[in-house]
Amino acid sequence: MHIGCHISIRNGYLEAAKTALKLQANAFQYFPKNPRSLGIKLWNRQDAEACARFCRENGISSIAHSPYPTNLAAEEPALIKATVQSLRNDLAIADACGSIGVVVHFGKYKGQDTLQGYKNIIQCLHEVLSDWQGEAKLLIENQAGEGSLMGTTLEELVQIRKLSAHRAHIGFCLDTCHAFACGLWPAAEGGWSMLASKAESLGYFNDLLAIHMNDSVYPSCQYKDRHAMIGFGEIGEERFREFLQWARGRDLPLVLETPVPKGMTHAPEIALIRKLADN
Numbered sequence: 001m002h003i004g005c006h007i008s009i010r011n012g013y014l015e016a017a018k019t020a021l022k023l024q025a026n027a028f029q030y031f032p033k034n035p036r037s038l039g040i041k042l043w044n045r046q047d048a049e050a051c052a053r054f055c056r057e058n059g060i061s062s063i064a065h066s067p068y069p070t071n072l073a074a075e076e077p078a079l080i081k082a083t084v085q086s087l088r089n090d091l092a093i094a095d096a097c098g099s100i101g102v103v104v105h106f107g108k109y110k111g112q113d114t115l116q117g118y119k120n121i122i123q124c125l126h127e128v129l130s131d132w133q134g135e136a137k138l139l140i141e142n143q144a145g146e147g148s149l150m151g152t153t154l155e156e157l158v159q160i161r162k163l164s165a166h167r168a169h170i171g172f173c174l175d176t177c178h179a180f181a182c183g184l185w186p187a188a189e190g191g192w193s194m195l196a197s198k199a200e201s202l203g204y205f206n207d208l209l210a211i212h213m214n215d216s217v218y219p220s221c222q223y224k225d226r227h228a229m230i231g232f233g234e235i236g237e238e239r240f241r242e243f244l245q246w247a248r249g250r251d252l253p254l255v256l257e258t259p260v261p262k263g264m265t266h267a268p269e270i271a272l273i274r275k276l277a278d279n
Contacts, residue, residue: 001248002027002061003213003273005256005266012044013051013097020060023267027061027253029103032093035067038086043093052098061253063139063173063210064094066104072121072140073107073150080120084127087138095134100209100253103139103173106151106160117150122163129166139173139210144181145223152182152223158202171207175257176243177214177227180235187220187234192242211247211254213273215240229258230269230276237276244277 004025007016013030020028033041055062066087074080090102107124109117128138140160143151151157161170179185185195199205215233217226231237247254254273256266 001274001277002251002253003255003270004028004060004253005258005270006030006065012047013093014047014054017051017054017058017060017062020062021058023265023270025266025270026059027063027255029063029065029253029255029257030097031067032064032090032097032102033067035065036069038067038069038082040085040089041093043096045096048093048096052096055098062097062099063253063255064090064097064099064102064136066090066102070104071107072104072124073109073117074124075109075111075116075120080124080127083124087128088132091128091132091134091136091138095136099136101137101139101171103141103210103212105141106143106157108143108148108150114150118156118160121160125160125164125170126166129164129169132166132169137169137171137209139171141173141175141212142178142182142184144175144178144225146181146225149182149223152178152184154184154199154202154204158204161207171209172204173210173212174208175212175214176235176240177212177216177233178225180216180220181218181225182223183221185220185235185239190242192239192246196246208252211252213240213254213256214258227258230256230272240273241276241279244273248277 004027006029145152215228217228218224
């Protein structure tokens with residue numbers, strides 16, 4: 001199984017990959033540039049390609065994550081333009097790093113007409129991908145429902161991809177905390193099996209390319225996006241054990257976005273996930 005965590009690129013893309021290996025991880029996520037800005041990064045291609053080569057040689061999978069201000073449902077022309085340019089920049093970096101794709105949140109629309117929000121998302125995806133020739137994909141992430149219920153159902157995600165003229169360049173990233181927070185992953189016994197059954201029927205799993213492994217600080221259906229360490233939140237070890245039994249044998253990177261205690265690393269949590277997956 002490809003299990004890892006989010007890693008800083010403070011010392012470059014290659015060093016991020018080397019850090020993953022030191023943590024005994026064979027997957028990692030990174031921000032391709034400043035996570036708080038939509039500004040375009042002038043990146044080091046040699047470093048990115050060295051990262052890709054190192055990952056191939058060591059069997060490491062990677063995914064990139066778009067900056068926090070990214071919003072596919074944006075309404076203002078200037079913000080739409082900045083978002084499109086930023087995502088194209090992210091895709092180019094991720095592709096050079098050999099990454100599966102760039103995770104992008106579904107999007108939040110602040111207007112009254114929700115349908116317009118969905119239209120904005122489809123149009124934004126079109127502008128980003130219209131002439132994209134690389135291997136890296138945009139990986140749309142489900143949302144917790146905090147501030148907006150958009151992106152909290154599998155039907156929405158599947159339909160947005162289906163309606164895109166460039167769906168071949170679009171995949172999905174499932175966030176476990178978000179799924180639990182909005183009730184998509186039911187808290188009832190066998191909850192993961194319920195979610196999996198629906199996902200299979202909708203064809204969602206056909207395009208699922210990455211997993212964010214996060215426990216939840218808050219109970220199900222609270223719509224709060226607060227991540228907890230695996231086993232220390234409301235999802236708990238037993239639910240994750242059920243989930244990991246499903247994940248075994250699937251070639252998906254499982255990436256932690258959980259808090260790390262001061263002076264610690266994600267290594268013990270990565271080891272825990274491997275243990276849960278084996279039992």
